[in-house]
Amino acid sequence: MVTLLSPIRLWAVVAKEFIQLRRDRLTFAMIIGIPLIQLALFGFAINSDPKELPMAVRSAESSAYTRSIIQAIVNTRYFNVTEITDSEQTANEILARGAAQFVINIPADFTRRLLRGERPSLLLEADATDPAATSNALAAIKQIPNTALAHDLNGPLASLQSAGAPFSIDIHRRYNPEGVTQYNIVPGLMGVILTMTMIMMTSLAITREHERGTMENLLAMPVQPLEVMVGKITPYILIGYIQVLVILAAALWVFHVPMLGSALLLMLGVLLFILANLTVGITISSVARNQAQAMQMSFFFFMPSILLSGFMFPFRGMPQWAQVIGEALPLTHFLRFIRGLLLKGNEWMAAWEHLWPLLAFTAVMMAIGLRRYRRTLD
Amino acid sequence: MRMNNREEIIKVKDMSKSFGGKVAVDKVSLSVYKGDIFGFLGPNGSGKTTTIRLLCGLLTPDEGEGRCLGYDIIKEARHIKRQVGYMTQRFSFYEDLSVRENLEFVARMYHLQERRKAVDEALDNLGMKSRQTQLAGELSGGWKQRLALTACMLHKPKLLLLDEPTSGVDPEARRDFWEEIHRLADEGVTVLVSTHYMDEAERCNRLAYIAYGHLVGEGSPQSLIADSGLATWRIESADIHQVAEKLKRINAVEQVAPFGTRLFVSGTDAQQLEQDLSAFAEQEGVNPERTQPRLEDVFIQLMRSSEEKRW
Numbered sequence: 043m044v045t046l047l048s049p050i051r052l053w054a055v056v057a058k059e060f061i062q063l064r065r066d067r068l069t070f071a072m073i074i075g076i077p078l079i080q081l082a083l084f085g086f087a088i089n090s091d092p093k094e095l096p097m098a099v100r101s102a103e104s105s106a107y108t109r110s111i112i113q114a115i116v117n118t119r120y121f122n123v124t125e126i127t128d129s130e131q132t133a134n135e136i137l138a139r140g141a142a143q144f145v146i147n148i149p150a151d152f153t154r155r156l157l158r159g160e161r162p163s164l165l166l167e168a169d170a171t172d173p174a175a176t177s178n179a180l181a182a183i184k185q186i187p188n189t190a191l192a193h194d195l196n197g198p199l200a201s202l203q204s205a206g207a208p209f210s211i212d213i214h215r216r217y218n219p220e221g222v223t224q225y226n227i228v229p230g231l232m233g234v235i236l237t238m239t240m241i242m243m244t245s246l247a248i249t250r251e252h253e254r255g256t257m258e259n260l261l262a263m264p265v266q267p268l269e270v271m272v273g274k275i276t277p278y279i280l281i282g283y284i285q286v287l288v289i290l291a292a293a294l295w296v297f298h299v300p301m302l303g304s305a306l307l308l309m310l311g312v313l314l315f316i317l318a319n320l321t322v323g324i325t326i327s328s329v330a331r332n333q334a335q336a337m338q339m340s341f342f343f344f345m346p347s348i349l350l351s352g353f354m355f356p357f358r359g360m361p362q363w364a365q366v367i368g369e370a371l372p373l374t375h376f377l378r379f380i381r382g383l384l385l386k387g388n389e390w391m392a393a394w395e396h397l398w399p400l401l402a403f404t405a406v407m408m409a410i411g412l413r414r415y416r417r418t419l420d
Numbered sequence: 421m422r423m424n425n426r427e428e429i430i431k432v433k434d435m436s437k438s439f440g441g442k443v444a445v446d447k448v449s450l451s452v453y454k455g456d457i458f459g460f461l462g463p464n465g466s467g468k469t470t471t472i473r474l475l476c477g478l479l480t481p482d483e484g485e486g487r488c489l490g491y492d493i494i495k496e497a498r499h500i501k502r503q504v505g506y507m508t509q510r511f512s513f514y515e516d517l518s519v520r521e522n523l524e525f526v527a528r529m530y531h532l533q534e535r536r537k538a539v540d541e542a543l544d545n546l547g548m549k550s551r552q553t554q555l556a557g558e559l560s561g562g563w564k565q566r567l568a569l570t571a572c573m574l575h576k577p578k579l580l581l582l583d584e585p586t587s588g589v590d591p592e593a594r595r596d597f598w599e600e601i602h603r604l605a606d607e608g609v610t611v612l613v614s615t616h617y618m619d620e621a622e623r624c625n626r627l628a629y630i631a632y633g634h635l636v637g638e639g640s641p642q643s644l645i646a647d648s649g650l651a652t653w654r655i656e657s658a659d660i661h662q663v664a665e666k667l668k669r670i671n672a673v674e675q676v677a678p679f680g681t682r683l684f685v686s687g688t689d690a691q692q693l694e695q696d697l698s699a700f701a702e703q704e705g706v707n708p709e710r711t712q713p714r715l716e717d718v719f720i721q722l723m724r725s726s727e728e729k730r731w
């Protein structure tokens with residue numbers, strides 16, 4: 043009977059694609075060349091000015107004074123309180139998951155020591171994986187101790203204010219203490235490079251058959267769409283891994299990016315991301331009429347991926363509509379995954395939050411591709 | 421012998437296909453029976469390739485219906501594909517794969533048992549054993565053609581759809597090819613073959629002639645000749661070109677075809693033509709001899725009359 047997927051025919055397509063790829067020197071050069079060129083080019087970071095970044099408050103106590111301080115922080119417009127907790131563990135988790143960019147810690151005897159004139163300090167923990175996202179916010183918070191309590195400390199307490207700031211804020215940059223931009227850019231580059239090469243190469247896979255005239259033969263044979271599509275993307279999984287190794291080697295040994303998470307988890311996440319991009323490519327390939335069109339469509343997908351995924355500009359600094367588009371792109375989720383894994387040492391649970399969107403994306407894309415696959419020459 | 425076996429392998433009715441408003445195939449109806457060697461002829465751009473593609477489900481007809489090997493050509497194309505060997509007009513195997521790799525690919529596509537053996541045999545028959553590692557793109561035109569032919573027969577299909585399989589193939593290979601076709605037909609394989617060669621048309625047991633997307637003639641070579649209404653004379657002359665020029669001025673002469681030192685003169689009005697030619701013979705000192713119309717003359721006649729109908 044008619045099978046949806048025959049392993050023999052699938053293997054026929056995979057073997058053929060491998061042979062063709064091996065004989066195509068230009069493509070091979072591209073696979074190694076593009077990562078190297080991109081790594082060299084993106085030695086700089088692009089800054090912007092994201093506001094209303096999510097902040098969690100971990101308060102061991104609450105008084106009129108601490109409330110005034112929080113209000114003053116929010117008034118800078120760089121911060122937005124999204125969560126209040128009294129547990130250190132919860133606060134840590136929130137930061138590791140990326141649910142908040144900052145956690146402000148208010149210690150238990152803060153108010154008492156403030157009123158005694160001991161000039162206590164608050165601890166602000168920042169998720170500094172993307173230094174560009176936090177730098178302006180951190181600059182703004184430096185003024186807070188001088189001004190926050192100007193109205194609260196009056197009458198007999200005015201003296202506390204006059205002798206300089208009545209309290210201080212310690213800043214703790216988590217995950218990337220030196221604020222090294224490359225820590226953020228280089229893992230991100232892995233995603234950008236994979237997006238670019240995976241989509242570009244597979245978007246040509248079917249259109250090339252149409253243009254060389256070999257599609258007529260292929261369509262006349264009893265091969266199923268799924269066999270062609272899966273068979274054509276399989277070799278590129280290997281290619282993707284080669285690129286990942288090149289970039290990872292550069293990240294670890296040239297840019298000294300830390301690698302805190304598990305290598306196995308990294309390889310799994312990379313696989314899901316590669317698959318997501320390959321299905322985009324193969325879908326473009328089954329929709330496009332010719333190679334030029336396929337390249338245009340690839341570019342059309344590639345641009346928002348670079349601009350709206352949080353690679354170019356901090357994600358939280360983008361307007362709402364851009365964030366909505368960004369959420370639909372695999373690169374956005376991959377960036378969160380890879381930064382979380384390398385810099386924060388994210389475990390399986392935290393990583394899963396960024397990985398399931400990739401799976402969902404792949405399934406939807408593959409369904410579109412299969413629907414649009416042309417079984418005739420019309 | 422074959423004619424008794426009337427199982428219909430291809431049956432299409434009023435099939436039409438146009439590309440962007442331009443009609444390529446116009447209400448074509450065809451029947452091809454088991455064991456037939458069905459020759460498909462027609463001028464360039466007349467719709468042969470389009471018709472063949474419609475038959476194996478590579479194109480969807482705009483109108484009409486058809487069955488091929490008992491399956492509906494629109495709804496059951498994928499069943500048809502398994503039992504059909506289609507040789508495309510333009511070489512469409514992988515130029516960056518070797519001869520052997522191409523054959524192996526095809527063998528896997530059709531789930532051939534004992535793949536290696538089947539490929540080895542095919543290479544032997546082709547006489548390409550020693551060149552099996554050569555890239556298909558580096559083969560000469562004729563060898564590409566022969567490779568494609570072998571590849572499309574690899575899975576022993578019940579129906580062969582061959583689109584100009586011998587264009588660019590040398591005479592000996594062509595003779596081998598036709599011997600093979602006749603052998604397969606004896607075994608019950610049905611062959612539909614498009615060609616521009618008259619000697620090949622004569623080797624078919626049935627012919628169809630298509631012009632401007634219309635099927636304008638169908639039947640055995642003999643019946644096509646008999647039904648054409650053409651009368652033909654042969655004239656030998658040392659200076660055929662001069663004679664030909666003069667002949668063309670005679671009204672009843674519709675076709676003048678030089679062939680070596682001979683001219684074939686044909687027309688539909690046999691009586692008038694005979695009279696005119698005998699007058700011409702006396703004048704010019706040539707000796708016209710009545711002969712059977714050749715297929716070529718018949719086809720040109722068919723093409724011209726369909727042109728007239730069109731305008």
Ligand SMILES: Nc1ncnc2c1ncn2[C@@H]1O[C@H](COP(=O)(O)OP(=O)(O)OP(=O)(O)O)[C@@H](O)[C@H]1O
Nearest residue numbers: 439443444462463464465466467468469470471509
């Ligand atoms: N894919 C297509 N798009 C547009 N027009 C097409 C397409 N395929 C065929 N045609 C047109 O349909 C007509 C019939 O073409 P077809 O290839 O069937 O002719 P043919 O009889 O095989 O000619 P030849 O002897 O040159 O091979 C031609 O006018 C051709 O231009």
Ligand SMILES: [Mg+2]
Nearest residue numbers: 468469509583
């Ligand atoms: Mg043709």
